[in-house]
Amino acid sequence: MTEMLGYDFMQRALIAAVLVGVTAPAVGVYLVQRRQALLGDGMGHVAMTGVGLGFIFQTSPVWTAVVVCVLGAVTMELVRARGNQRGDLALAMLFYGGMACGKLLVSKSAQAGAGSLESYLWGSILTVSPADLAAIAALGAVVIAVTLGLRRQLFAICQDEDFAKVTGVPVRLLNLLLAVMAAVTVTVAMRVVGLLLVSALMVVPVAAAQQLTRSFAATQAGAIAVGVIVALAGVTGSYELDVPSGPAIVLLAIAVFAVFSAIAAPLARRRHRGTPDAGPQVCDVRLPDPQRADAATPAPGAGLAQ
Amino acid sequence: MTPPTPPAVRLHDAVASRGGRPVLRGVDLTVRPGEVVALLGANGSGKSTTVKAVTGAVPLERGGLDLFGTPLARFRAWHRIGYVPQRTTAASGVPATVREVVSTGRLPLHRLLPFRRADRTAVDRALAAVGMLDRARDGVADLSGGQQQRVLIARALAGSPDLLIMDEPMAGVDAASQQVLADTLRAEVARGAAVLLVLHELGPLEPLIDRAVVLRDGCVAHDGPPVPNTGLHALPGHDHVHPHADHGHDHERIRGLLS
DSSP states (O other): OGGGGGGGGHHHHHHHHHHHHHHHHHHHHHHHTTTTTTTTHHHHHHHHHOOOHHHHHSSSSHHHHHHHHHHHHHHHHHHHHTTTTTTTHHHHHHHHHHHHHHHHHHHSSSSSOHHHHHHHHHHHGOOHHHHHHHHHHHHHHHHHHHHHTTTTHHHHHHHHHHHHHHHTTOOHHHHHHHHHHHHHHHHHHHHHHOTTHHHHHHHHHHHHHTTTTHHHHHHHHHHHHHHHHHHHHEEEEHHTTTTTHHHHHHHHHHHHHHHHOOOHHHHHHHHHHTTTTTOOOOOOOOHHHHGGHHHOOOOOTTTHHO | OOOOHHHHHHEEEEEEEETTEEEEEEEEEETTTTTTTEEEEOOTTSSHHHHHHHTTTOOOEEEEEETTTTGGGGOOOOGEEEOOOSSOOOOOSOBBBBBHHGGGGGGHHHHSOOHHHHHHEEEEEEHHHOOOOGGTBBBGGGOOOOHHHHHHHHHHHHHHEEEEEETTTTOOHHHHHHHHHHHHHHHHHHOOOOEEEOEEEEOGGGGGGGGEEEEEEEEEEEESSTTTTTGGSSSSOOOOOOSSSSHHHHHHHHHHHHH
């Protein structure tokens, strides 16, 4: 266990895991709040075109993926904001177009080997280069600064967009910013959990944390804690057991979700019993005489009858 | 002499359409400080669109809107407006406490600055006004419909607005919450706030209302004191059918008295 910390590649892998464990749930909590849990999945598909472009131009796929993903995210946000009836079809075009285009570009590139795209689809954290890590750290820092620094504003637009508009909050700008942050997170997490599983790390820790929480702040904090723990445990397990890191992290996150849901009900019962004014355990209210029941409830036209 | 204070809302000859269909065909609406105006009308008469036009959510094709004497395009003092949108639930995909939801009502005041003690006090005061302070730490999803509506009203009150806009605040609200709402409105008006309410019928708020504006097919059909005890029912062309047929004779009696 301690000997793995001696390797450079493991140190890089663990740092990348912590960054992804923080950023993915920090953004994901807003997407779940707005019931857009699968948005990250779509962006993962779009990012494949970016990876393909990186292969073609022989540059770091992280940066080309950021550019393509941000463009895709802005398009998705504009479609959503218009409230277009055919919006879901437009998104389908974008998702599948992005995936198909990515595979096509990779097949035409010089490094069209069998395992090349594979490592971006499922994650291969143990091959993160120092340059990759620098990019992940810089992008992750921006995402963390925005999602935690603007949490009241982002909470407001995701909780109730109509209300937020009337408070003078720049709703359109913040929506775009959130979409861009989700896009950046997808590329940050790409090397760690892979494009096909990126959305899981945005959604599953949030789903797990909210089994036990009542407030948004606690949900976000809990989701980040779950994200970091499963990312670190997944990378360690990946090293010890020689399995890919992405699937290991995601399965651990789902296991945490299952445990949290199992203990949620007993915990809620105990918390309820702790409240002093919870009222009597059983109903001891005498029901009114059935003949007089309808006199107690005001009829809709009661104002007229007076 | 001080110059007269401008009206909180001055909507003039407003024309708007939604989805290509004209919904407002020249609506005039003025709400002065300290005044409670009820916006009445049948479904589809343009009540909600009028309110959305007043909040700037629906653009006007013709006509103008001044808020506190400032044209909409130049209006920035959104903290002076407390808005209670029409909705059935305050819950979203992630749990949130009553306090968290009400705190968003302070955003126009603290903006990017941290949430201070003054903000917290204002949130407490707003929660106390609607009788929900003891539920501040509870999740909004665990509340009844009437309690959720009270939370949304507290959110609008948190910024101590000079104009309260409420879209169907009585929809799906139990009798106890209706009473709380009426008391809250009375206190806000005493403070000098203007109130614009969209209502289906006057109901328990009737004694508070200074003026009723009735819309029909996107036009103002009546602008004046509310017709006592009747609300919409006595207005010409009203064909509201109640499910309780045994009260029908009351309608007939009132119509007979008014004709």
